[in-house]
Amino acid sequence: MTAGPGASPDVVTGSIRLLAERGWEATTVDQLAQAAGVSRATFFRKYGSKEDIVFADHAATLRRLEELLARTDQDPATVLRTGVLLVFRHHLDHRERTLARHALLRQVPQLRDRELITSHRYERVFRAWLRTALPPGPHRETLATALSAAAVAVHNAALRSWLRAPGTDPTEELDARTARLARTLIAGLGDGGGGADGREGLAPADLRPNGGPGGAAA
Numbered sequence: 001m002t003a004g005p006g007a008s009p010d011v012v013t014g015s016i017r018l019l020a021e022r023g024w025e026a027t028t029v030d031q032l033a034q035a036a037g038v039s040r041a042t043f044f045r046k047y048g049s050k051e052d053i054v055f056a057d058h059a060a061t062l063r064r065l066e067e068l069l070a071r072t073d074q075d076p077a078t079v080l081r082t083g084v085l086l087v088f089r090h091h092l093d094h095r096e097r098t099l100a101r102h103a104l105l106r107q108v109p110q111l112r113d114r115e116l117i118t119s120h121r122y123e124r125v126f127r128a129w130l131r132t133a134l135p136p137g138p139h140r141e142t143l144a145t146a147l148s149a150a151a152v153a154v155h156n157a158a159l160r161s162w163l164r165a166p167g168t169d170p171t172e173e174l175d176a177r178t179a180r181l182a183r184t185l186i187a188g189l190g191d192g193g194g195g196a197d198g199r200e201g202l203a204p205a206d207l208r209p210n211g212g213p214g215g216a217a218a
Contacts, residue, residue, distance in 0.1 A: 011036045013097040015053045020104040024050070024111075051114055054101060058118050061090045062125060069129040076133045077182040080126065080147060084155050084178045085171060087122060091159055095166065102163050123152045143189040150181045 015032045022031075029050060033043035047053040065083055072079050091098045105111050130144035158174040 011047065012053060012056045013094065013100065015047070015050075016097060016104060017100040019050065019054070020100045020107065024104070024108045051111065054104065054111060055114060055118050057090070057094065057097065058121070061087060062121060064090075065122070065125055069125070069133075076130060076147075077179070077186060079133070080130075080151055080182055081175055081178045083126065084151050085175060088155055088158060088171065088174055092162070092169065092171070099163070099166060119152055119156065122155075123148045126151055139189045143185060146185050146189065147182065150185060151178060154178055154181055 014035055018032060018035055019027050027050070029043060030040055032050065032053070033040045036043060036047075038046070047056055065086060068083055068086060069079065072082075074082075105115060126148035127144050130147055131141065134140045134144055154174065154177050158170050158177070162168060162170055
């Protein structure tokens with residue numbers, strides 16, 4: 001069971017902090033429910049297990065990402081950058097939760113498999129969208145797979161860097177790196193190149209959805 005749309009960010013943050021401070025094995029669901037001010041049954045219904053609540057906020061972020069991708073008509077490279085930054089800003093905007101989760105993951109190795117699964121979910125969302133947003137061609141599937149995997153990898157590297165120095169804001173650097181990888185992969189696997197600085201002109205007309213500017217992305 002995963003947390004539903006009504007999951008309170010405060011409960012999620014408080015639960016992760018409690019698990020990190022008291023210890024994974026030492027903290028019971030009853031204690032989490034008590035801290036959240038709900039019954040054990042309500043906690044299970046709204047937030048699921050201890051493992052579920054550690055990653056509960058990602059469900060809402062994935063929905064926001066899917067909505068962004070569904071409504072855009074910009075070129076794939078630009079949207080990829082926007083999507084990566086949307087996910088990254090979620091971590092920075094919920095600083096205490098992100099830091100508490102990082103501390104917990106360092107204590108509890110078994111949670112890292114769930115972290116990897118969550119990361120793959122973002123990759124699948126990007127890949128599914130790119131498969132329809134990129135123009136038809138012999139390398140579309142390969143390019144969609146490469147772009148989605150690389151985007152998530154660059155995001156995760158930036159997040160790890162921020163976790164080591166949470167007083168910084170590497171958003172601009174992440175934007176530039178995502179732009180460079182999009183330019184490189186599109187130039188290598190697509191039918192055209194990007195702009196000289198990797199920020200403007202990343203996707204020329206033949207790399208935009210439906211083959212031209214203003215095409216509707218799925």
